[in-house]
Amino acid sequence: MILLAVGSYGLKVVGVTTFGSLLERKFRTWVSLLPTVLFAALIAVMTFENAGELVVDARIAGVAVGAFAAWRKAPLFVVIASAMLATSVLRFVTS
Numbered sequence: 861m862i863l864l865a866v867g868s869y870g871l872k873v874v875g876v877t878t879f880g881s882l883l884e885r886k887f888r889t890w891v892s893l894l895p896t897v898l899f900a901a902l903i904a905v906m907t908f909e910n911a912g913e914l915v916v917d918a919r920i921a922g923v924a925v926g927a928f929a930a931w932r933k934a935p936l937f938v939v940i941a942s943a944m945l946a947t948s949v950l951r952f953v954t955s
Contacts, residue, residue, distance in 0.1 A: 861901050868894045918954065922947030 871891055907919045926943030934942070 861898070861905075864894065864898055864901070868898070918947045918950035921950045 868891075871887070871894075903923065907923050908914055908916075922943040925946035926939050929939040929942045
């Protein structure tokens, strides 16, 4: 993840130099995907990690339900609300 952040910043710095236009044509697709990859990595870390350890709990169900709702092209409010509802119901049932 740190490597992606450094690479993203490095590409921004290179973009203001004379090499920017040359590299932009060559790596345009890759650069456009960086924010998506970084956001997915952030979601994965927040879902599966707690205090440096792997955690399997209700958050996984919430992310799965939210991902399914997003895949079905539900409105953002529905995606977030369904993920929250799935997580809270599972936590209530298992506690």
